[in-house]
Amino acid sequence: MKLSHVVESQQFTVPLLMELFARTRQMEKVAARGGTLDYQNRIMASLFYQPSTRTRFSFEAAMYRLGGRVLSTEQAGYFSSEVEGEQLEDTIRILGGYADVIVIRHTQAGGAKRAAEVSKVPVINAGDGNGGQHPTQALLDLYTIYRERPIEGLSIAFIGELDRGRTARSLAYLLSKFERVKIYFVSPTEMQMKPDILEHLDEHDVWYALESDAAKVLPEVDVVYQTRIRPERLTDRGSHGRYTIDATVLTTMKRDALILHPLPRTVEIDKAVDADPRALYFRQANNGLFVRMALLTMLWDE
Numbered sequence: 001m002k003l004s005h006v007v008e009s010q011q012f013t014v015p016l017l018m019e020l021f022a023r024t025r026q027m028e029k030v031a032a033r034g035g036t037l038d039y040q041n042r043i044m045a046s047l048f049y050q051p052s053t054r055t056r057f058s059f060e061a062a063m064y065r066l067g068g069r070v071l072s073t074e075q076a077g078y079f080s081s082e083v084e085g086e087q088l089e090d091t092i093r094i095l096g097g098y099a100d101v102i103v104i105r106h107t108q109a110g111g112a113k114r115a116a117e118v119s120k121v122p123v124i125n126a127g128d129g130n131g132g133q134h135p136t137q138a139l140l141d142l143y144t145i146y147r148e149r150p151i152e153g154l155s156i157a158f159i160g161e162l163d164r165g166r167t168a169r170s171l172a173y174l175l176s177k178f179e180r181v182k183i184y185f186v187s188p189t190e191m192q193m194k195p196d197i198l199e200h201l202d203e204h205d206v207w208y209a210l211e212s213d214a215a216k217v218l219p220e221v222d223v224v225y226q227t228r229i230r231p232e233r234l235t236d237r238g239s240h241g242r243y244t245i246d247a248t249v250l251t252t253m254k255r256d257a258l259i260l261h262p263l264p265r266t267v268e269i270d271k272a273v274d275a276d277p278r279a280l281y282f283r284q285a286n287n288g289l290f291v292r293m294a295l296l297t298m299l300w301d302e
């Protein structure tokens with residue numbers, strides 16, 4: 001199946017995910033030998049309206065490892081003609097004449113969809129708005145799990161500010177495609193996962209539960225998907241410790257659990273956790289390079 005744009009996780013079928021993951025395994029080897037020149041005539045435009053470390057750098061590194069070149073702005077709101085009032089659609093039409101793919105991180109949910117609707121080259125959503133999506137993050141998250149164990153039958157806890165969590169939203173959509181997955185959404189009530197995701201899970205007969213107490217859920221799950229929690233957003237500011245993983249919490253978790261986090265982290269994972277073999281978040285970020293290399297080639301090949 002040919003992908004034209006990557007805007008939301010719902011676009012991916014299980015066979016397409018398996019094709020991407022097989023290609024990602026190849027890209028791990030390509031990157032290990034320094035890269036390839038197979039895509040040396042390709043140009044990627046990275047258009048970021050919000051800050052990024054992992055997504056922008058890994059996309060740009062992916063492009064270089066494929067032999068291609070990069071046009072980039074990391075503060076598009078200041079260093080593009082948006083400052084002069086130019087509309088996103090016009091910016092995309094222009095960049096489509098210069099580049100073979102546009103990777104966009106936008107301030108508004110739906111920004112990437114708007115871009116894709118007018119673009120003559122593939123558009124990749126690198127995160128849009130609060131409560132939008134971040135599909136390539138979800139792809140690398142799922143790949144990280146897939147490298148460790150079967151996804152069918154998995155139990156997973158999403159923890160943190162889930163109402164604004166575009167990574168959690170995108171990963172929930174992907175998980176809904178697999179059999180017998182159990183999802184716990186663990187969050188203060190005021191930050192719980194939004195109804196659109198819950199409705200999607202209902203429609204696809206996916207088991208889920210809403211929880212506010214991480215201690216009840218952590219001993220039960222195969223995967224902990226920790227996300228940001230900002231104390232200043234909590235009604236009870238001192239309660240963020242109830243959603244933090246530290247050395248004590250580790251003792252309550254399964255011995256073979258996987259701990260993921262899209263990063264960046266602040267208070268929600270103590271540094272003492274980093275040395276634990278269950279902590280996969282740095283490997284997860286590294287997998288972003290391989291998944292994004294694979295995704296770029298899938299957009300262009302065929």
Ligand code: CP
Nearest residue numbers: 052053054055262263
């Ligand atoms: N996970 C993620 O999107 O990180 P960045 O904001 O650094 O790209």
